Amino acid sequence: MNEEFKKLAAEKAVEEIESGMVVGLGSGSTVFYAIQKLAQEIRTGNLLNIVAIASSIQTEKLANKLDIPLITFHDKQKIDVTIDGADEVDKYLNLIKGGGAAHLREKILVQASDKFIVVIDDSKLSNKLGEKWAVPVEVIKFASPVISSFIESINGEPNLRTYESGIPVLTDEGNYIIDANFGVIQNPFELAEKLENRAGIVEHGLFLRLSSKVIVAGQDGIKILEK
Amino acid sequence: MNEEFKKLAAEKAVEEIESGMVVGLGSGSTVFYAIQKLAQEIRTGNLLNIVAIASSIQTEKLANKLDIPLITFHDKQKIDVTIDGADEVDKYLNLIKGGGAAHLREKILVQASDKFIVVIDDSKLSNKLGEKWAVPVEVIKFASPVISSFIESINGEPNLRTYESGIPVLTDEGNYIIDANFGVIQNPFELAEKLENRAGIVEHGLFLRLSSKVIVAGQDGIKILEK
Numbered sequence: 001m002n003e004e005f006k007k008l009a010a011e012k013a014v015e016e017i018e019s020g021m022v023v024g025l026g027s028g029s030t031v032f033y034a035i036q037k038l039a040q041e042i043r044t045g046n047l048l049n050i051v052a053i054a055s056s057i058q059t060e061k062l063a064n065k066l067d068i069p070l071i072t073f074h075d076k077q078k079i080d081v082t083i084d085g086a087d088e089v090d091k092y093l094n095l096i097k098g099g100g101a102a103h104l105r106e107k108i109l110v111q112a113s114d115k116f117i118v119v120i121d122d123s124k125l126s127n128k129l130g131e132k133w134a135v136p137v138e139v140i141k142f143a144s145p146v147i148s149s150f151i152e153s154i155n156g157e158p159n160l161r162t163y164e165s166g167i168p169v170l171t172d173e174g175n176y177i178i179d180a181n182f183g184v185i186q187n188p189f190e191l192a193e194k195l196e197n198r199a200g201i202v203e204h205g206l207f208l209r210l211s212s213k214v215i216v217a218g219q220d221g222i223k224i225l226e227k
Numbered sequence: 228m229n230e231e232f233k234k235l236a237a238e239k240a241v242e243e244i245e246s247g248m249v250v251g252l253g254s255g256s257t258v259f260y261a262i263q264k265l266a267q268e269i270r271t272g273n274l275l276n277i278v279a280i281a282s283s284i285q286t287e288k289l290a291n292k293l294d295i296p297l298i299t300f301h302d303k304q305k306i307d308v309t310i311d312g313a314d315e316v317d318k319y320l321n322l323i324k325g326g327g328a329a330h331l332r333e334k335i336l337v338q339a340s341d342k343f344i345v346v347i348d349d350s351k352l353s354n355k356l357g358e359k360w361a362v363p364v365e366v367i368k369f370a371s372p373v374i375s376s377f378i379e380s381i382n383g384e385p386n387l388r389t390y391e392s393g394i395p396v397l398t399d400e401g402n403y404i405i406d407a408n409f410g411v412i413q414n415p416f417e418l419a420e421k422l423e424n425r426a427g428i429v430e431h432g433l434f435l436r437l438s439s440k441v442i443v444a445g446q447d448g449i450k451i452l453e454k
Contacts, residue, residue, distance in 0.1 A: 073369070077376040107426035108370045111377075140400055140429075142300070143335045149304040150338075173367055174401070196423035199334035199430050202367075 006121055009217035010034035012224075013083045013117045014041065016213075019048040022076050024109035025063060026084025027056040027102040030119045030217075034083045035059070039066035053079060055109050056102040057172055079113040086118050086207070086214075088126050088133045093118070093214055093227055094188055096129050098136025098205030101161070101171050107203055107210075115212045122218040129206070130185035134159070135195075136205040137178045143200025144176050154194055157181040175202055233348055236444035237261035239451075240310045240344045241268060243440075246275040249303050251336035252290060253311025254283040254329040257346045257444075261310045262286065266293035280306060282336050283329040284399055306340040313345050313434070313441075315353050315360045320345070320441050320454055321415055323356050325363025325432030328388070328398050334430055334437075342439045349445040356433070357412035361386070362422075363432040364405045370427025371403050381421055384408040402429055 010033035017023055017038065025035055041047040051071045054060040063070055084106055088096040095118065097103040110116045126132055135156075139147045148158040161169040161177040168176050185191055188206050195204040214225040237260035244250055244265065252262055268274040278298045281287040290297055311333055315323040322345065324330040337343045353359055362383075366374045375385040388396040388404040395403050412418055415433050422431040441452040 073372040077373045104367070104426060105369060108367075108373065111426055112373045140331070140335075142332060142400075145300040146304045146335065146339045173369075193420075193423075196420075199331060199338055202429050203426050 005217035005222060006030050007033045009215045009222045010119050011037045012215050012222055013119045014038050016081050016115060016117050017047060017050065019050070021050060021080040022078065023050060023052040024079040024082025024113050025052050025054050025059050026082065026106055026109070027059050028085040028100050030085045030121070031059070031083060032062060034119060035062055035066065035068065039068050042068060051076070053109060055084065055105045056100070073112070077112065079109060081115040081117060082109045082113040083117045083119060084110070086120050086124060088129055088131070089118065089120055089124050089214055090126055090129050093211040093225060094129060094209070095207040095211060096133045096135060096205050097207055098138070098177070099133070101136070101169055101177050103136060103205045104138050104171065104173060104203040107207060110207065110210050116210050118211050118214040120214065120216055122216050125216065128184050128186070129188050130182055134179040134181035137180050137195065138171055138173070138175045138202040139178055140175055140200055140202060144178065147198065147200050148178060150198055151178065151180045155182065173202070232444035232449060233257050234260045236442045236449045237346050238264045239442050239449055240346045241265050243308050243342060243344050244274060244277070246277070248277060248307040249298070249305065250277060250279040251306040251309025251340050252279050252281050252286050253309065253333055253336070254286050255312040255327050257312040257348070258286070258310060259289060261346060262289055262293065262295070266295050269295060278303070280336060282311065282332045283327070300339070304339065306336060308342040308344060309336045309340040310344045310346060311337070313347050313351060315356055315358070316345065316347055316351050316441055317353055317356050320438040320452060321356060321436065322434040322438060323360045323362060323432050324434055325404070326360070328363065328396055328404050330363055330432045331365050331398065331400060331430040334434060337434065337437050343437050345438050345441040347441065347443055349443050352443065355411050355413070356415050357409055361406040361408035364407050364422065365398055365400070365402045365429040366405055366427055367402055367429060371405065374405060374425065374427050377425055378405065378407045382409065400429070
């Protein structure tokens with residue numbers, strides 16, 4: 001993928017931000033271009049009175065380095081616009097997220113946001129969710145083996161995410177990630193409901209009916225998908 | 228409440244346990260009578276080859292002290308019977324739990340169980356859930372203020388649970404508890420779905436369609452409610 005187009009798409013997303021807004025900052029490589037652009041707009045005075053909420057420790061560090069003023073949900077409980085990436089996007093703008101293990105905080109931001117702008121490159125587009133990615137499921141450690149059994153019982157293949165050393169990946173909240181492969185997902189809403197009903201699952205990576213707009217970077221430039 | 232009848236009800240619940248079973252142990256004062264009775268049955272050889280999974284650190288300590296062999300979900304992913312208390316029980320045997328801040332692990336046990344036996348005294352019986360208790364909602368710290376706003380938006384009154392010192396109560400998983408008062412709950416299933424759909428809520432205290440049997444201790448002895 002042409003990094004120049006990814007950057008262009010991320011910068012396009014920043015056009016949604018207006019002075020005085022509370023901005024949600026997602027995580028991952030594409031979003032980092034947006035964060036850099038946002039910092040530049042603040043620095044040059046094009047955007048005034050911006051405050052932001054970070055979705056991960058990594059994003060928090062970058063925003064601090066670039067002098068973007070950060071707040072928490074103790075300060076504001078509503079976000080105007082959140083910009084974030086995705087691992088897979090279907091034609092209804094439903095998403096799979098969580099490749100970076102940050103989907104719990106990302107979904108908290110998105111559900112508190114008026115607008116959610118997704119930035120991806122076109123390798124992330126699918127006809128149906130599950131064609132390319134398993135569903136990342138954040139689980140509390142105590143429940144991890146029983147959630148694996150549960151995922152098998154609903155015809156998924158559970159894989160506890162580990163580092164190369166074999167040690168389980170820990171999220172910012174200290175939980176495990178199980179990558180649950182359901183193959184091509186015929187009904188993501190039904191699957192989401194099953195996962196949400198189960199205690200021990202802190203959050204799954206299906207983001208359904210949450211995106212306002214998807215900005216896609218491809219070989220020939222950017223295109224915008226809207227509901 | 229007559230402690231003698233509470234003890235009798237808890238002991239009645241232990242009759243559901245057979246040799247060779249995996250037993251789930253809930254938390255709280257009534258359940259502790261059941262744990263003591265179970266320990267006695269093991270000690271006297273009336274029940275053989277019992278292993279148990281504990282729902283809280285407090286229960287784990289008591290079980291260890293009484294020489295009940297404990298395992299984790301790494302050893303077994305299925306429980307034969309779980310015995311636990313409840314804070315409020317309606318006529319359909321739906322429950323509110325979480326007064327002891329242990330409802331997350333308790334629900335994990337119950338959802339992995341073939342049978343769930345509830346032991347209460349009759350002060351816990353209600354016509355409809357919410358008459359006596361708010362719904363305890365375990366939330367990750369990061370999201371606590373935004374979940375309070377969300378609870379208000381669905382007509383609940385959120386109260387962050389604190390110790391007398393004013394410091395927030397921490398669960399065994401290191402999360403906060405918001406006691407969400409919705410008044411009398413007309414449709415607990417609809418409410419549960421709303422809460423489950425929201426990222427940042429780790430688990431709510433509504434236990435719906437999960438109880439197999441409720442054993443109630445009253446002034447005149449015990450009575451059994453079944454579906």
